[in-house]
Every structure is written in C-alpha cells, then in structure tokens.
Amino acid sequence: MSERATVTMSATLAADEALARRRSAGEQVISMASGEIGLPVHPALQRMLAGAAQLNAYGPVPGGSALREAAAGYWQRRGLDTDPELVVAGPGSKPLLFGLLLAIGGDPVVPVPGWVSYVAQARLAGSQPIGVPILPGEGGVPDPAALRTAVTRARAAGRDPRCVVVTVPDNPTGTVASGDTLRRLGETARDLDLVIVSDEIYGDLVFDAADPAVSPARYAPERTVTTTGLTKNLALGGWRIGVARFPDGDLGRDLRTALVRVASQIWSSPAAPVQAAAAYALGEPAEITAHVAASRRLHEAVVRTVADRFGAVGALLTPVRATCYLYPDLEPLRAPIGRGYDLHTGDDLVRLLLDRYGIGVLPASAFGEPAIPLRLRLATSQLYGETDEQRWAALAADDPLTLPWIRSTVDRIEEVLADLAGPAHHVHP
Amino acid sequence: MSERATVTMSATLAADEALARRRSAGEQVISMASGEIGLPVHPALQRMLAGAAQLNAYGPVPGGSALREAAAGYWQRRGLDTDPELVVAGPGSKPLLFGLLLAIGGDPVVPVPGWVSYVAQARLAGSQPIGVPILPGEGGVPDPAALRTAVTRARAAGRDPRCVVVTVPDNPTGTVASGDTLRRLGETARDLDLVIVSDEIYGDLVFDAADPAVSPARYAPERTVTTTGLTKNLALGGWRIGVARFPDGDLGRDLRTALVRVASQIWSSPAAPVQAAAAYALGEPAEITAHVAASRRLHEAVVRTVADRFGAVGALLTPVRATCYLYPDLEPLRAPIGRGYDLHTGDDLVRLLLDRYGIGVLPASAFGEPAIPLRLRLATSQLYGETDEQRWAALAADDPLTLPWIRSTVDRIEEVLADLAGPAHHVHP
Structure with missing residues (x-):
C-alpha cells in the first residue's frame, strides 16, 4: 500500500x-x-435536474459558461467582483480543494482545529501540512501571529509552505473569524507570500444578517482563492457540485490554469445535469x-x-x-x-x-x-x-x-x- | 506552482x-x-435520472448497494464472479484510476502507446511511470517480456514498480490484446508481484461477438483490479460515473479499503441521482x-x-x-x-x-x-x-x-x- x-x-x-x-x-x-x-x-432544483437529463457531453473542464456566470453573479452580490473565466466548477468543493493543494504544491498551513479532510488531502497530495492554532472563539483561521512564526520556522527548516487554508464560517466550531483577524491574516499572507485558500461552504449559514462572514478575499484580493458549493446551503451534498473563484491577476490566472489541468486529468468536468441545476441555484431566484x-x-x-x-x-x-x-x-x-x-x-x-x-x-x-x-x-x-x-x-x-x-x-x-x-x-x- | x-x-x-x-x-x-x-x-436513463432528483444524501463512499449489486451482475454475466462488497463506484472511471494509483503507490508500468491520462495521473500521484511498448497489433498491454525486463531493471535501480496498467480493448489503437498475451501478462505480473489495473471502459465495444475482449482477471484473478463505466457504451461521459471491481482475497480487500479511504477524502461519493440511473443501466435490461x-x-x-x-x-x-x-x-x-x-x-x-x-x-x-x-x-x-x-x-x-x-x-x-x-x-x- x-x-x-x-x-x-x-x-x-x-x-x-x-x-x-x-x-x-x-x-x-x-x-x-x-x-x-x-x-x-427544493422542487425547482429537482425540476432543473430532471429537465437536464438529456445532457451527456463533458463540456468544458471548468464547467459550462452558464454555471460559471451564475457563480460569478453569486460572488458579485457578496461584494466580490468575479470574472466567469476565473471560476472553476468541480464535483464538489472537496475535489476542488484537493486539486488546489496539488496545483499550489508545497506544504499547506491548516487551522487547528480544522475540517477532517484538509490534512488527509494534503498527505494525499504528497505534502506535510503545518497545523497552526486558531484564536479563541474564532475558528477556521490560524492565529496570524502564530502563522507568521510557524511559516518562518518552517522555511528556516528548509520546508516550503505556500498556502494557508481557512474556513469562514468554521467547521468544526460554528464560529466566524472577525474582520480584524481576517485583515491580519491577509497582511501576514502578503508578507509571507502565501496563497489563501478560503473554504466558504458555510457562507450562507451565518445567523445574524447584520454581521455576515467576511471573505479574506476582501483583505487580500490578489492572493485569495475561494471555494463554495451547494452542499450546505441547499442540502445537495449527494449531488456533488462546487465552485472555486480565483483572484484576478497573474497569480490567480496561473493557479486557475493549473487547477484546470489537474481537473482534466482527475475528474474531467462536473456532471452535466447537475451543472444545469447548480446554475439555476447560484442565480439565486427568490x-x-x-x-x-x-x-x-x-x-x-x-x-x-x-x-x-x-x-x-x-x-x-x-x-x-x-x-x-x-x-x-x-x-x-x-x-x-x-x-x-x-x-x-x-x-x-x-x-x-x-x-x-x-x-x-x-x-x-x-x-x-x-x-x-x-x-x-x-x-x-x-x-x-x-x-x-x-x-x-x-x-x-x-x-x-x-x-x-x-x-x-x-x-x-x-x-x-x-x-x-x-x-x-x-x-x- | x-x-x-x-x-x-x-x-x-x-x-x-x-x-x-x-x-x-x-x-x-x-x-x-x-x-x-x-x-x-437513452430515454429510459433520462427517466431514471429524473426520477432520482430527490436523492441528495451522500450515501456510502463506494456507492449504494443497488449500484454495486448491479455492477456485480454486469461482471458476473461476463464470467467474473463479483462480490458487491468488492465494487467501488466513483464519479467516472478516471478518478477511480487516479485513486487506484494513489492507493497502490510506487511507480506504475503503463503501455506505450497508452491513454493520455495514465502518465499525467501517475505524476499527480507523485510517481514516475515506466512506459513499456505494446506488441504489434495488440494495443493497451505492455509486451510481457519487455515488462519483465523493465520491472527487473527498475527494481535493480532502486525503483518500486507495483502495478501495470492495461487497456482492454485499447485506446488509442482500437485493437484488443490476444488471450495468449493476457495469459503471459498474468504470469509475468504474478512472477513480479505486480497488481494489474485493467481499464475495460471499451469492453462492450468489441465488434465481433464471437471474439470478445478477455479481462486479465481471467488469468490473474487474485491480482487484477478492473474498471469500467458508462461513458463509452452508453455515451454518458458527461454524467461522470464509473465502477471498479476488486479481486477476492486479502490483496483485493486491502486495495478496496485503501481506495475507499482515498475516495472519502477526495470525492466523497458518486452523485446520487446518477447512481440510480447507472444501477438501472448496469442491470442491462433488454x-x-x-x-x-x-x-x-x-x-x-x-x-x-x-x-x-x-x-x-x-x-x-x-x-x-x-x-x-x-x-x-x-x-x-x-x-x-x-x-x-x-x-x-x-x-x-x-x-x-x-x-x-x-x-x-x-x-x-x-x-x-x-x-x-x-x-x-x-x-x-x-x-x-x-x-x-x-x-x-x-x-x-x-x-x-x-x-x-x-x-x-x-x-x-x-x-x-x-x-x-x-x-x-x-x-x-
């Protein structure tokens, strides 16, 4: 084995x-x-899937344009300008996160505690994840000061940390990192030249509408890759669909290209009928x-x-x-x-x-x-x-x-x- | 990158x-x-997908029992006794093949010429694939004599070949390796203690019914993992569904467990509505x-x-x-x-x-x-x-x-x- x-x-x-x-x-x-x-x-999504049962072409590796445009609109409505060309859809945000770890390479920093699959995925990608504790009550985001120390030490020891994975809002703690912590995370990532991989699958499940989760893409727009999907907000885990948003600029375009290459060799494209339903959902009709x-x-x-x-x-x-x-x-x-x-x-x-x-x-x-x-x-x-x-x-x-x-x-x-x-x-x- | x-x-x-x-x-x-x-x-498959649009649970990582039992029957009808517990379904045979390369580890031997993704997948899995030429007119299967030489040399050089990937029938050549070649492949794999990963996605597309493709699982049943899917026989590439069959015995059970672990961390499970349609298809009604x-x-x-x-x-x-x-x-x-x-x-x-x-x-x-x-x-x-x-x-x-x-x-x-x-x-x- x-x-x-x-x-x-x-x-x-x-x-x-x-x-x-x-x-x-x-x-x-x-x-x-x-x-x-x-x-x-939701019955509308059942109808959309059923109505797309004749679709059997692979279509583009990053998903069809209807789905990518809908995802861009979804992020746009949350304050993040998004080019549909910088959206990659996949069969769940889980494979997208794995593909990102492969595409970025090096050793990822992960929050402790953190979602069960980050560490396993990093190992499968041939990396040694570096765990960094969260701040009390602010799950999903490594304490920025501890992040700086850990990355500096890891580099001094000859290791090659290239990204930090965050979860906003957080699984397992059900908490949401503060804007201040995310701002400091962004500064630290910039200082250390780290990509931020922000898993925002729970983004629509913050209880207080007046105090939504803030994406690190607000604070480090040039280096934050965001993923989400329909598993949590619409209970579609068994449909397997997720989307990733890349930052504009050379880094984002290069990473997007690298992820699409990985996707083309591992999973080809997200299932076509599911794409149709997901495009409808991400359009967010009433x-x-x-x-x-x-x-x-x-x-x-x-x-x-x-x-x-x-x-x-x-x-x-x-x-x-x-x-x-x-x-x-x-x-x-x-x-x-x-x-x-x-x-x-x-x-x-x-x-x-x-x-x-x-x-x-x-x-x-x-x-x-x-x-x-x-x-x-x-x-x-x-x-x-x-x-x-x-x-x-x-x-x-x-x-x-x-x-x-x-x-x-x-x-x-x-x-x-x-x-x-x-x-x-x-x-x- | x-x-x-x-x-x-x-x-x-x-x-x-x-x-x-x-x-x-x-x-x-x-x-x-x-x-x-x-x-x-096929309209029946469209109806099955539409009728399963309410299914949104992940279900078991290797796919639900209806799908695994249908796949077991599919292989049974082709002369291969199959335990549904030794079937793993995934979102295409492509991710299953990638997962197998990760699960098996070491450097895989691949046929030259061979399908475009074997080499890329091996590299993504951190391996260095070993290319071995086919016999003239018998694509998809490394010449058994050359396989023996290549593996022996690779081991002498400190490398760790653990499996040989074959394609029966073959892409790219449209040919089918002979029974004699597959028998010799099986013997060689046994001598060298290699797993055979047999990509049989074209198994239903042999023109002469009197001369079907033979799976290497016939000759080396204890060490052959077989994959197939609905992409080629039923034109369902865009639906993303594939199945893998593991050999009975400790090797097969260990590999099955390892693939399920990998699957749980990379793709979770095949899409639930697609599973329902695939189970119907693999049941092979008239x-x-x-x-x-x-x-x-x-x-x-x-x-x-x-x-x-x-x-x-x-x-x-x-x-x-x-x-x-x-x-x-x-x-x-x-x-x-x-x-x-x-x-x-x-x-x-x-x-x-x-x-x-x-x-x-x-x-x-x-x-x-x-x-x-x-x-x-x-x-x-x-x-x-x-x-x-x-x-x-x-x-x-x-x-x-x-x-x-x-x-x-x-x-x-x-x-x-x-x-x-x-x-x-x-x-x-």
Whole structure:
C-alpha cells in the first residue's frame, strides 16, 4: 500500500456509515457526527435536474459558461467582483480543494482545529501540512501571529509552505473569524507570500444578517482563492457540485490554469445535469433564497437549543454564530462522567455516547486536536426528521422545537447530559 | 506552482474545447480528436435520472448497494464472479484510476502507446511511470517480456514498480490484446508481484461477438483490479460515473479499503441521482443492451470506413477490432504531404490537418509515442450528427454511411487524404 494512501477514512463519512448500519439494524440512534444536511431538495432544483437529463457531453473542464456566470453573479452580490473565466466548477468543493493543494504544491498551513479532510488531502497530495492554532472563539483561521512564526520556522527548516487554508464560517466550531483577524491574516499572507485558500461552504449559514462572514478575499484580493458549493446551503451534498473563484491577476490566472489541468486529468468536468441545476441555484431566484433562509433559521433554532443544553450542564462552548455545529468542551464534567467508566480521551467519551446512549458525535481529535480533552463536535443537521414530510414541516415551523420529532430528540439529549453530569449513569437507550 | 501539477491539460479534452471554439466561431470542423461519444442518452436513463432528483444524501463512499449489486451482475454475466462488497463506484472511471494509483503507490508500468491520462495521473500521484511498448497489433498491454525486463531493471535501480496498467480493448489503437498475451501478462505480473489495473471502459465495444475482449482477471484473478463505466457504451461521459471491481482475497480487500479511504477524502461519493440511473443501466435490461448493440454497430461501420480511406492512400494501420478509434501511421506519405509544407513531427501533421482542412485529430505523441512519426489517433465517435434527430437516425440506420451527414464527412476525409497524398495541396476547407 502507498505511504500517501495511509490516510484514514473521512471521519464524518465513516461515522455516518456506522450510524446508518446501526439504524438499519433497528437501533434508535441520534446522528450528530456528520454535517450532512438532512433537508429535502427544493422542487425547482429537482425540476432543473430532471429537465437536464438529456445532457451527456463533458463540456468544458471548468464547467459550462452558464454555471460559471451564475457563480460569478453569486460572488458579485457578496461584494466580490468575479470574472466567469476565473471560476472553476468541480464535483464538489472537496475535489476542488484537493486539486488546489496539488496545483499550489508545497506544504499547506491548516487551522487547528480544522475540517477532517484538509490534512488527509494534503498527505494525499504528497505534502506535510503545518497545523497552526486558531484564536479563541474564532475558528477556521490560524492565529496570524502564530502563522507568521510557524511559516518562518518552517522555511528556516528548509520546508516550503505556500498556502494557508481557512474556513469562514468554521467547521468544526460554528464560529466566524472577525474582520480584524481576517485583515491580519491577509497582511501576514502578503508578507509571507502565501496563497489563501478560503473554504466558504458555510457562507450562507451565518445567523445574524447584520454581521455576515467576511471573505479574506476582501483583505487580500490578489492572493485569495475561494471555494463554495451547494452542499450546505441547499442540502445537495449527494449531488456533488462546487465552485472555486480565483483572484484576478497573474497569480490567480496561473493557479486557475493549473487547477484546470489537474481537473482534466482527475475528474474531467462536473456532471452535466447537475451543472444545469447548480446554475439555476447560484442565480439565486427568490424561491431559492427563501429556501436557504428557512434552512438557516432552522439550523439556528436547533443548534442553539442543543448548545444551550450542553452549556446548562457545565460544558464550555463559544456561542454558535453559523453552521449547524457545536464544539463543546466537557472537561469540566470529567469527574462525573468518569464515575464507573474508564474515561481518558475524547474518543472514550465518543464511544460511551454511542454505545450506552446511541448518540453519534465526533471527538476533537478528528479535527487535529489532542486526544485527551473531552471535546466533541456535534452536528445538529440531521435532527429535522426522518421523512420529507417532517423535514418540510421543520422548515416551515415558526418554532421547530415544538415539533414532536425534534422536541423528543432534544429532550433525549438533555436526559443523556443530565445522566452524564449526574451522580450515576442510569439512563437506558 | 507545484512540480506535480505541471502536468499538461488532458489532450483529448483540450482538443475538444479548441474545436468547440472554432465551431462556435462559425468554422466547419470535423472533430476526431476526443473519443467523446456523440450519441443521445437513452430515454429510459433520462427517466431514471429524473426520477432520482430527490436523492441528495451522500450515501456510502463506494456507492449504494443497488449500484454495486448491479455492477456485480454486469461482471458476473461476463464470467467474473463479483462480490458487491468488492465494487467501488466513483464519479467516472478516471478518478477511480487516479485513486487506484494513489492507493497502490510506487511507480506504475503503463503501455506505450497508452491513454493520455495514465502518465499525467501517475505524476499527480507523485510517481514516475515506466512506459513499456505494446506488441504489434495488440494495443493497451505492455509486451510481457519487455515488462519483465523493465520491472527487473527498475527494481535493480532502486525503483518500486507495483502495478501495470492495461487497456482492454485499447485506446488509442482500437485493437484488443490476444488471450495468449493476457495469459503471459498474468504470469509475468504474478512472477513480479505486480497488481494489474485493467481499464475495460471499451469492453462492450468489441465488434465481433464471437471474439470478445478477455479481462486479465481471467488469468490473474487474485491480482487484477478492473474498471469500467458508462461513458463509452452508453455515451454518458458527461454524467461522470464509473465502477471498479476488486479481486477476492486479502490483496483485493486491502486495495478496496485503501481506495475507499482515498475516495472519502477526495470525492466523497458518486452523485446520487446518477447512481440510480447507472444501477438501472448496469442491470442491462433488454432496451439497454439493444441500445449498446446499436451503438456498437454504428461505431464499427463508421470507424472501419474511415480506416479504409486511410488504408487506401497508403497509411499503415492494424485492423480496428473495437472502440471508435483508428491509429494510422502516415509515414509512407511523408514525401507527398511534405511538399510545400514544413513537416517534421506528428504534431506538424496535426496542425496541418486543423489549420488547412479544419480536421481535429491527435498526434501519437499525446499517447506517449515519439514525436517524429506521422502517426495519428482519430476518433470517429463524433461523426454521427449534430442533432439528436440525426444521431437517432444514425443508430437506427441499416447502413449509416448512406446518411447524408455521415456520407459527406467521410467524403470530405477522403478528399483531404487524396489531397495530402496527391501531387499538390489544393483542397480548400
């Protein structure tokens, strides 16, 4: 087996499959491991896909012009002038990020904690990622001062860091780096001549419209490559479509060319019928923006409620500002949880939650953090119902927490937390 | 830019885009560069895709069980017992091949000539491919004796060859390696402990039903990984779906696990609606096998007619037994073609055909051959018409060569060849 291929299975996808197996074996499970969005496909997008079923040509490697123009408009409406020629679409933002790491080369800097696949992708690309911690409460962006130190040291040691990967808003923490941090990130990247690869897949899922996420492309426009897709805002993970935006100028054009070459040899082009539907979605007609808004309100209501339950038993966590993730630290509960259970690492806690309570979550170690702290990443995006009917009802509800299938899950989580934090473990699944 | 990412753009996809630009600028062009299949999507598959538009979950990384079971049946009907658990689907056989090169590691042996992307993919995977020539008239499979010598030498030089990639039937030559050669390949691979990666994307496009292509999995079942997809037999290149079959036993199971890990980090899963249509297609209901058979007859009629025209002016070529490719050597025509034109390499001939006659083809150098010989790879798969109506008529025709839009293209090719081979160049586009 190849050394490069000794990456582990994506932790989120692996957890998803394990939970699906338990569920189909008849177990009651609460899936909070993967950030897959458990919401239906908007009917307009189903119609667009169905209406494009006759499309079978590869078309251009970076996607057809309709899709690239729609993506340019999407960024334009968010304050970023975009040339459709500097847009590359691919079968998901995940392959685009991998292609970018190959195209840029050298060793990427990644945030710690950071999304499960950045490190694995860098290894598959033959690189040694350099992890740099975030600032407290500002996930997804390496602390600019620590970034400077790490890159300077790495270069002194003969290594070749060429880019820094950031996630704005952030997975796993559900937080959003501040404008000030992003400004300093941009300055640092300029000083160090680093490309910024900004994964903005959660860009439409910031709860406070008055305080949106800011792209580092605002502060370092000449060196920031931005990626996004329809996986999170429109629940289209299984359709596999993403887009990348390159900066204007020589650097951006060269990187765009390099990514298109890589794409032509690895995946050819994004699926043609999916491109048609994605072009419609990125055009953001009213029905689509309303659907995204409803999803965002639902995520906010549920993720904040679950976060409150964790806070209520003494877990430490930064307020969730975006996404459907919470990242609680249960270290203050180590003593009660450890009574009668051999508890050392976050992994132990994950196993306890799964085996005793049927609750699937991920440990912080999956995101590059040390193994010991009892820190978890929970995704609440699969709590909206089992059927399309329930999920549409959740999207339409003024208060989704009053819906019985959501209420009962939250109550169960509360019960489990009380049991963990209480004098003895007695709740049965 | 990364050293690894200095691969060139896929020659076929690049040529396709260049021809599409000329065509949309109003030029008359004959596209014979890329092997994209210019035929419509079967209506049943359009219906299956449309009917699956509500599917938006990732599902398992290697594809859902319906698709994997259908793929297992497809191989079963071709004499290869297949466990659905040893099938991995991906967004095209191209990413599956890339993932396999990453999963296997070391330096792959590739046939010369060979498909444009093997070498580029190996470089992107951080490997140095080892080219080994084919036997005359048996494209896609390195000469087993030369394979043994090359691998032995490479190992003596400290390199680490671990697999040999073969194409059965072959692109670019349109030939099919004999059973004897495949048997010797299997023995050699066993002696040298090499994995065989067998790209069988053209497996359904062998013209003589009494003499089908044989998979090396027949001769080296324990070490052969087979890939195929719906791009060639069903013209679904733009849908991006492929499947890989792993051998039973520890080697196969380990490789399958390694590929799934790679897939989980690079592409997640094949698009869910496409999976549904692919499962139907791989189940091979009568309407689908009839459609594939009609396509195969059409390919045969047109590619053999064009091959005859090349033979008639003195080009050398092995009879085409499969696919829609011919690989003529125009070296015997160097003198007449070179009159009044600065002709050295195959590239020069490609430029002449494009600039003077509006005919797009690829040089043998795109397939790893030396630059000098006047050898070309032509694909006739885009000569079936410009509209769905024409393409359906071509599929239904007893003699597609009598259809005016196909007839006129073949006549034009004949005229250009006469001009090239004749005393002076006077045909105008």
